[in-house]
Amino acid sequence: MQWEIVIGLEVHTQLSTQSKIFSGASTAYGAAPNTQACEVDLALPGVLPVLNKGAVERAIKFGLSVNAKINSPSVFARKNYFYPDLPKGYQISQFELPIVQGGSICMQVNGVEKNIRLTRAHLEEDAGKSLHEDFHGMTGIDLNRAGTPLLEIVSEPDMRSSAEAVAYAKTLHTLVRWIGICDGNMQEGSFRCDANVSVRPAGTVKLGTRCEIKNLNSFRFLEKAIDFEAHRQIEILEEGGTIRQETRLYDANKDETRTMRTKEDANDYRYFPDPDLLPLEVSVEWIEQVKQTLPELPQARRDRYMVEFGLSTYDVSVLTASREMADYFDAAVKLLPTQAKLCANWIMGEISGRLNKENMEISTCPVKPDDLAALLIRISDGTTSGKAAKTIFESLWLGECGKNVDAIIEAKGLKQISDDCAIEKLVDDVLAANVQQVTDYRNGKEKAFNSLIGQIMKAAQGKANPMQVNTILKKKLTKK
Amino acid sequence: MLNASLKELSKQLAEKKLSSVELTSFFLQRIKTLNPDYNAFITTNEEMSLAQAVDADKMLAKGEGGPLTGIPIAQKDIFCAKGWLTTCGSKMLSNFISPYDAGVIERFNLAGAVNIGKTNMDEFAMGSSNETSYYGIVRNPWDTKAVPGGSSGGAACSVAARLAPAATGTDTGGSIRQPAALCGISGIKPTYGLVSRYGMIAFASSLDQAGPMAKSAEDLALLLNVMVGFDARDSTSLQRAQEDYTSSLEKPLSGLRIGLPKEYFAKGMSQDVENAIDKALAEYRKLGAETVEVALPNAPLSIPVYYVLAPAEASSNLSRFDGVRYGHRAESYSGLTDMYRKSRAEGFGPEVKRRILIGTYVLSHGYYDAYYIKAQKLRRLIAQDFAEAYQQCDVIMGPTTPTVAFNLGEKSADPIQMYLSDIYTSAANLTGMPAMSIPIGFGEKNRPVGLHIIGNYFKEAQLLNVAHQYQRVTDWHLKSAV
Amino acid sequence: MNLSLNDVKRIADLAYIEIDENQAEATLAQLSSIFNMIETMQSVDTSAIEPMFHSQSVSQRLREDIVTESDQRVLFQSIAPQVQEGLYLVPQVIE
DSSP states (O other), rough: EEEEEEEEEEEEEEESSSSSSSOBBBBBTTTTTTTTTTTTTTTTTTOOOOOEHHHHHHHHHHHHTTEEOOSBBBOEEEEEOTTTTTTTTTTEEOOOOOSSEOOEEEEEEEEEEEEEEEEEEEEEEEEOOEEOOOTTTTEEOOSSSSOOEEEEEEEOSOOOOOOHHHHHHHHHHHHHTTTOOOOOOOOOSSEEEEEEEEEETTOSEEEOOOOOEEEEEEEHHHHHHHHHHHHHHHHHTTTTOOOOEEEEEEEETTTTEEEEEEEOOOOOOOOEEESSEEEEEEEOHHHHHHHHHOOHHHHHHHHHHHHOOOOHHHHHHTTSSSHHHHHHHHHHHHTGGGGGHHHHHHIIIHHHHHHHHTTTGGOOOOOHHHHHHHHHHHTTSSEEEEEHHHHHHHHHHGGGGGEEEEEHHHHTOOOOOOOHHHHHHHHHHHHHHHHHHHHHHTTTTTTTHHHHHHHHHHTTTTTHHHHHHHHHHHHHHOOO | SOOOOOOHHHHHHHSSSOOHHHHHHHHHHHHHHHHHHHHOOEOOOOHHHHHHHHHHHHHHHHHOOOOTTOOOOEEEETTTOSSSBBOOOOGTTOOOOOOOOOOOHEEEEEEOOOOEEEEEESSSOOOOTTTTTOOOOOOOOTTTBBBSSSSSSSHHHHTTTTTTEEEEESSEEEEEEEHHHTTTEEEEEEETBBBBTTTOOSSSSTEEEEEEEEESSSHHHHHHHHHOOTTTOOOOOOOOOOOTTTTTOOOOOTTTTEEEEEGGGGTTTTTTHHHHHHHHHHHHTTOOOOOEOOTTTTTGEEEEEHHHHHHHHHHHHHHSSSSSSSSSOOOOOHHHHEEEHHHHHSSSOOHHHHHHHHHHHSTTTTTTTIIHHHHHHHHHHHHHHHHHHTOSSEEEEEEEESSSOBBTTSSOOOOOHHHHGTTHHHOOOOOOOOOOEEEEOOOGGOOOEEEEEEEEETTTHHHHHHHHHHHOOGOOOOOOOO | OOOOOOHHHHEEEEEEEEHHHHHHHHHHHHHHHHHHHHHGGGOOOOOOOOOOOOSSSSOOEEOSSSOOOOOOOHHHHHTTOOEEEEEEEEEEEOO
């Protein structure tokens, strides 16, 4: 039988606020244990939550960027369960009325566009961390992370393969960083995925029983976990078995998923509106204000690059992989609008390669967009050759000659000979010294042409403009 | 010093006829001598109280004091006070030295008042007789065989027995007004949101409200001036212009319309209480007020509604007591879950556990709509009843409690009977309206009777005026149990 | 409504409160009578009524996103049952 895999993702993004969602403690990563857990985070008796405006603003930003509805009011509820990393014995989350409702995300899979609908996105607080090592059979609890704001983004079950799920997760990852609401650091847990996976016979409509795989903190694990899980479910069904609804964990070492808890022992969370918090109202004016701060979104940027510059889908998707990259491109191309393709090639080639090698981000690239533009202008006006430009780029990277392209060209003698008279003289000299090859060429030996070019370039110490050399040589050879 | 009003004490302090250290030492000495008889205090700390008194005297010497500077106040042990053992009447917090101050404590500290000690209370404020305290029963100063009421039983007792000039209480279903009535003192629960809940250990967050307990309405006004105020740390704290609650105390009552809900004068109220209420109403008519009958048809449902909502919120509020970061942790256990279960089973008393279980049940899957949502809808109906009643009257009066103080042990075996003590008081918590109780005489066994006065939102000044005018022409509030 | 002994055990389980057989029996009797009292709520038709979660109809006030708290670990952990190297210790959490 043909099976169809159905996937929905729940992504927890840590919002990039300075302070926690309900307290004034810092959210900075990596502090000594419990030094960023204040009385509210520790749930001392009598403490109360007050909502962080920065967290709400980021949620609104997200909602606007996916064309969702911003609910007003939205309501905070308590999700009750006991766990040592959850100090209050309940998590403050949103249940019946989330701040963001609906919306969608457009992504590319193998060059094809696909739209994924979002169910909702809601604000909630993160839990602390349990450390299991080195405490003589005890677990250590660090509550620094407790109360860090999260936006949980829930998709509809619109994905049909692990590749689609990864594409969606990557698109979302780009988006939340693009609009500046999350640093996207997956190692530090700023972007965590849960995948709901089910399978059904191809062509049927009814959804199969789903399993939820928790805490997938890399795109590779997301892909592998879904592949394993789908395969597991198909195998069970093909053997006539049934799928049990449950929560599963992905074990990266064994590359398998295993049961964490079944639906039967799932908690009864006893959600109810948090009486310590009032309904959250978001005014139309506030939404409008936030809208003004939104940057041009990835999708709009992609469309613009294709229409305005005629770039390929591939180029465009690479250039919009991050806002920093796209902004770099924009800043550079502004200075030489007719050379967008050259600009794109340099960013995707020389610059990306060098950044990769040095393990750097484009935001810290020593060659700034105007440096690159200055260099590319000198290529296109023939002052220097593409080959020499690589040397100039290296100088720019190292900050030589005050990062002045012309000064570098001068200092390193990388100026191209583009003067027709000078080139004609070079050509004439070489032709005079190689009468035999000229004859050979005229007798139909095409190869002789390349040999002549080589000798001219050699005589010019590689600095002659190859296009001009080519043209002038051809002209001279066909003259008589 | 024993029977002086706060105004008189303040005057003596300001005129240097008395120092705060003398006043504080006087009450500390009384507590030392008499507390064994009443058990009104869980904790006293002479050193800390006297240090505050010394500071207060310095303020007074510089002429910088306010009306409460140097005055000892008994603080209910529900308020976190930095460096003080703060137990909330529970074994769970028998080792909890608070690392921070509640909003209320901060405001008293800022006013230069002296914390004279932490008063006994029903465990986590759950009770109407102070018998659920882990730290023992409190006796009613009018009759030591009787309960002082609860949950602010220690607070009411401390004022009635003159162990402190004034006290703080908290009121979730009647916990200021009911013990005030049973101990023959005055107490007011302000409009929800006026007094900060920050650092006040939560019982039922949407109902809890702190307020003062004292000998007279005039004293209450001075205390309220300090207690009321916006606190940014409490999302439900209201931002309003600061009011002077003493400013309208002297307003005459002519033309005041007193609403008498027929539901509160029906069966349930004992004869002695009814007699006292009738006399008080007669006094009000003499003061120029008129009485009108009003209807609160849904008010009798206050008790079932309250016993769904308060336990629901409490079951969640009390989840933080798990023996991980503070408080009681069981001695022996096998594994994490067992540690939780044993710590909580040992740390909580029977009434608290009972309410956690009720609350857990009404929020659990399949029962939420039938109980929790149903109760929240009825809460709205009750609030609508009051809103309609206030179309016809300015304040509502009735008994604070159906009977005078009952005997210790009399109702402790029957939760329902105990719960019915709050039958008249819990509606003000459900609606968030201000309400108070003042002493108006004595009933059976010469035990005090309280008059319940409920006002519309933010009408505290009016309530205090209504109470003060009565106290100007009567002397029930001046009667001392000791 | 009829509360069963199993219900009592289930909610005690949810509330993480250890309860033995005798206590469960006694609790059942008490809770049953309390729920009988609570049942009187059902006499009123509330189908057209909105629940009232808060007594004041005000909306949530927001805090500026500013760090206001500093490290007080030593003070906070001075009242903790068991700590080591700044961590709160609990019996092993098994996942």
